[in-house]
Amino acid sequence: MKRVPIADGHLAYDDIGSGPAVVLLHDGTLDRRVWDPQRDRFPGYRLLVLDARGHGESATPTRPYQRADDVIALLDHLGLPAAFLVGQSMGGTTALDTALDHPDRVSGVVASGCGTSQQYWRGAFLVELLGRQLDAVRRRDTADYIEVFLRMWVDGPTREPARSPADIREFCRTMAVHTATRHARPNPVLPGRAEDSWERLAGITAPVLVLTGGLDCPDVHEMADRIAAAVPGAESRRFAGAGHMLNLERPDAFSGAVRRFLDSALVG
Structure with a gap:
C-alpha cells in the first residue's frame, strides 16, 4: 500500500504496472479490493487502485471534501498530468465529477452502474430498501445495514439472496463490514457533488464508456442511458444476466470491454 497525504490524513492506493495511467475507483461501502479480478488484466497500463476517503485503508473524512479532488490529489502526488478513470457505482460518479470539474486531467472515463453524483432513486425496490437502511442507521444496526446494502447492490431487484453468486x-460483505467498523461515525462528513452535473454532461470532451448489468436496478439503467445520450460520442454496453457488481460477476467481459476502450482512446 502507498499513501497520498491529504488534510484528513492520507489516501491509500496501489500502483501496479507501467504505461498510461488508469485510476480504478470502487463502489461505495466497499474498497479497492473490489478490483482484485482486474489487477492483472491490463498489461501495458499503470493501474492506480485507490481507496476513497472513508473507505478501506484511507482516512475517515473530518471536513467537507469532493471525491473528484481526491482523484486530483493522487495525480498531483504522482506528477501525472492526466489519467483514464474507471469507476464502478460510486466510483463511476467520481469519475464523471472529475471529468466535469477537472476536464484537462481526464483522458477518458468508464462509468459502470451509475448516474452522475446527483443520482436519484424512484423505483419501489430501492426506495423501500433505502428507507430500511436509514432505519438501520438510526438503530445502529450494522448487520442489517450491510444486509440491505447486499440486497440492493449484489442481489438486485430480480434475484433473491440465495440466487446471487x-x-x-460474501466478498462484498467482508469489505462492507470493514468500512462500517473502521469508518462509521455518529455524524459522518459526506462528500460534495459536482454542480449541475446532468446539464453539464454535454460538455465532456473525453471519451466515455458506460457499462451496466442487465439485472441492475431500473433507476441505474435510466441514469446510465441518460449519460450515454448526453455525452457526445459516448459508447454504451449492457451485459445480460449480470447484476450491479459487473466487474466481479463478469470479470472477463468487463475487463475486455474496458481494455478495448482504453486501446481505442489512445489510438484515437
Missing part, C-alpha cells in the same frame, strides 16, 4: 456476496 455466494462468493461475491
Whole structure:
C-alpha cells in the first residue's frame, strides 16, 4: 500500500504496472479490493487502485471534501498530468465529477452502474430498501445495514439472496463490514457533488464508456442511458444476466470491454 497525504490524513492506493495511467475507483461501502479480478488484466497500463476517503485503508473524512479532488490529489502526488478513470457505482460518479470539474486531467472515463453524483432513486425496490437502511442507521444496526446494502447492490431487484453468486456476496460483505467498523461515525462528513452535473454532461470532451448489468436496478439503467445520450460520442454496453457488481460477476467481459476502450482512446 502507498499513501497520498491529504488534510484528513492520507489516501491509500496501489500502483501496479507501467504505461498510461488508469485510476480504478470502487463502489461505495466497499474498497479497492473490489478490483482484485482486474489487477492483472491490463498489461501495458499503470493501474492506480485507490481507496476513497472513508473507505478501506484511507482516512475517515473530518471536513467537507469532493471525491473528484481526491482523484486530483493522487495525480498531483504522482506528477501525472492526466489519467483514464474507471469507476464502478460510486466510483463511476467520481469519475464523471472529475471529468466535469477537472476536464484537462481526464483522458477518458468508464462509468459502470451509475448516474452522475446527483443520482436519484424512484423505483419501489430501492426506495423501500433505502428507507430500511436509514432505519438501520438510526438503530445502529450494522448487520442489517450491510444486509440491505447486499440486497440492493449484489442481489438486485430480480434475484433473491440465495440466487446471487455466494462468493461475491460474501466478498462484498467482508469489505462492507470493514468500512462500517473502521469508518462509521455518529455524524459522518459526506462528500460534495459536482454542480449541475446532468446539464453539464454535454460538455465532456473525453471519451466515455458506460457499462451496466442487465439485472441492475431500473433507476441505474435510466441514469446510465441518460449519460450515454448526453455525452457526445459516448459508447454504451449492457451485459445480460449480470447484476450491479459487473466487474466481479463478469470479470472477463468487463475487463475486455474496458481494455478495448482504453486501446481505442489512445489510438484515437
